[in-house]
Amino acid sequence: MMIEKILIADDEPLMLRFMNDLLKRHGKEVVLAQDGKEAIHILEKESFDLVITDMKMPHKDGLDVLKAAQGNALVVLATAHGTIESAVEAMKLGAFHYLIKPFSPEALEGILEKAEEHLRLVKENTFYRDGAKSNLIAESPSMKRILQDLDKIAKAHASVFITGESGTGKEVIAAAIHEKSSRSTYPFIKVNCAAIPETLLESEFFGHEKGSFTGAHTRKTGRFELADRGTLLLDEVTEIPLSLQPKLLRAIQEQEFERVGGTRPIKVNLRFLATSNRNMQEAIESKIFREDLYYRLNVVPIQIPPLRERREDIAPLAKYFLEKFCRENHKPLKHLGEDALKKLLDYSWPGNVRELANIIERTVVLDFDPEIHANHLYLDSTISPSAKESLKAMTLHEMEKRLILKTLEENHQNRTRTADILGISVRTLRNKLHEYGDSPDD
Numbered sequence: 001m002m003i004e005k006i007l008i009a010d011d012e013p014l015m016l017r018f019m020n021d022l023l024k025r026h027g028k029e030v031v032l033a034q035d036g037k038e039a040i041h042i043l044e045k046e047s048f049d050l051v052i053t054d055m056k057m058p059h060k061d062g063l064d065v066l067k068a069a070q071g072n073a074l075v076v077l078a079t080a081h082g083t084i085e086s087a088v089e090a091m092k093l094g095a096f097h098y099l100i101k102p103f104s105p106e107a108l109e110g111i112l113e114k115a116e117e118h119l120r121l122v123k124e125n126t127f128y129r130d131g132a133k134s135n136l137i138a139e140s141p142s143m144k145r146i147l148q149d150l151d152k153i154a155k156a157h158a159s160v161f162i163t164g165e166s167g168t169g170k171e172v173i174a175a176a177i178h179e180k181s182s183r184s185t186y187p188f189i190k191v192n193c194a195a196i197p198e199t200l201l202e203s204e205f206f207g208h209e210k211g212s213f214t215g216a217h218t219r220k221t222g223r224f225e226l227a228d229r230g231t232l233l234l235d236e237v238t239e240i241p242l243s244l245q246p247k248l249l250r251a252i253q254e255q256e257f258e259r260v261g262g263t264r265p266i267k268v269n270l271r272f273l274a275t276s277n278r279n280m281q282e283a284i285e286s287k288i289f290r291e292d293l294y295y296r297l298n299v300v301p302i303q304i305p306p307l308r309e310r311r312e313d314i315a316p317l318a319k320y321f322l323e324k325f326c327r328e329n330h331k332p333l334k335h336l337g338e339d340a341l342k343k344l345l346d347y348s349w350p351g352n353v354r355e356l357a358n359i360i361e362r363t364v365v366l367d368f369d370p371e372i373h374a375n376h377l378y379l380d381s382t383i384s385p386s387a388k389e390s391l392k393a394m395t396l397h398e399m400e401k402r403l404i405l406k407t408l409e410e411n412h413q414n415r416t417r418t419a420d421i422l423g424i425s426v427r428t429l430r431n432k433l434h435e436y437g438d439s440p441d442d
């Protein structure tokens with residue numbers, strides 16, 4: 001149910017009663033205002049999903065109410081027959097719809113349905129984009145096996161627990177499961193349990209009511225609700241604080257929860273996917289993660305092997321990323337030389353597929369020859385001492401800086417030669433060094 005709380009403003013008591021009775025019969029929470037001024041006053045304190053306001057009222061009129069509610073709720077203007085122009089005006093100002101008075105119960109119900117459908121579409125468009133379209137490369141026997149099972153897994157309703165080292169492609173697999181499932185036209189929502197501060201996580205999951213804690217200025221819809229009828233991905237689920245885990249387990253089992261500060265239970269229909277890069281046995285034994293929650297989520301386990309254990313995937317992935325990044329950076333397609341490929345195949349890939357993607361992006365962006373050679377590939381062991389973590393956090397800017405300084409060092413600070421190798425002008429190189437605060441001989 002997307003439209004839950006509705007404000008009605010009308011100076012005719014009979015109209016108020018008519019709408020109030022009808023909407024309450026549909027299970028809505030309804031608040032009434034007898035004129036525009038009262039409506040605006042209420043809007044300052046509470047939030048609503050829908051506002052239905054009469055156009056002509058003493059004190060403030062419908063357009064004032066529209067202004068006050070805009071951006072926070074859908075607004076429907078009710079106008080008397082013969083004042084169609086004001087309805088048109090209201091639509092131009094951003095009203096969701098209008099009703100011509102007198103209207104039938106069916107007309108009001110029609111508006112309600114439209115509003116629910118509208119919110120559902122908005123939600124889908126906003127969040128479906130989150131779910132990265134999964135382009136899955138899988139040539140190795142182990143990945144092919146996973147891919148084969150994926151259709152079957154996707155069709156089921158059971159929870160899936162995806163494990164694998166950092167950067168192995170857990171989120172890509174999760175997105176693929178959603179896309180292949182019958183839920184694919186509904187939202188795919190992700191909660192990164194490691195990135196959200198502990199104190200905010202509960203409200204991120206379940207939402208909160210206005211004023212339920214300091215800083216809760218408006219009502220917030222939680223991710224459980226946003227994902228209704230779709231798929232909810234609990235990314236890095238082991239990072240959820242132990243104190244919140246029983247509540248999460250209950251919500252998953254019952255498919256029902258309450259907003260923080262709320263009293264009404266909210267029902268949802270969700271499919272759960274979870275990921276973790278921890279050893280789950282250890283996480284359970286060391287009491288970081290509850291066993292019952294693990295068994296609830298781990299109905300179907302998928303374990304993605306590290307890249308070093310499926311080397312058949314390296315070449316096709318490299319080719320895929322090369323095409324992707326050349327396209328994205330508007331560069332002609334580069335070619336991967338024999339020696340470069342050999343270097344990639346020999347490497348240990350502590351950062352897995354993400355590291356491979358980063359390395360290819362680096363070479364594409366930093367503009368080498370049309371053919372990529374082994375010496376163009378700055379693998380982590382040659383460029384940075386602490387491989388895995390730094391790679392994940394490194395920005396393109398940092399990568400560029402490291403590469404430039406490293407190349408300078410290898411060429412005994414010879415700037416002309418360094419610029420040549422990097423395919424940039426000496427002047428660009430000088431500017432960049434200046435930016436890094438490293439330009440002693442300028």
Ligand SMILES: Nc1ncnc2c1ncn2[C@@H]1O[C@H](COP(=O)(O)OP(=O)(O)OP(=O)(O)O)[C@@H](O)[C@H]1O
Nearest residue numbers: 135136137165166167168169170171172277353354
């Ligand atoms: N099989 C694959 N085919 C194509 N791209 C892939 C594949 N596996 C991973 N990638 C890409 O590699 C990157 C890392 O993948 P993803 O984010 O899914 O990893 P992860 O296992 O969730 O990592 P972390 O544990 O660090 O969150 C992404 O850019 C993803 O698109």
Ligand SMILES: [Mg+2]
Nearest residue numbers: 170171235275
């Ligand atoms: Mg991930």
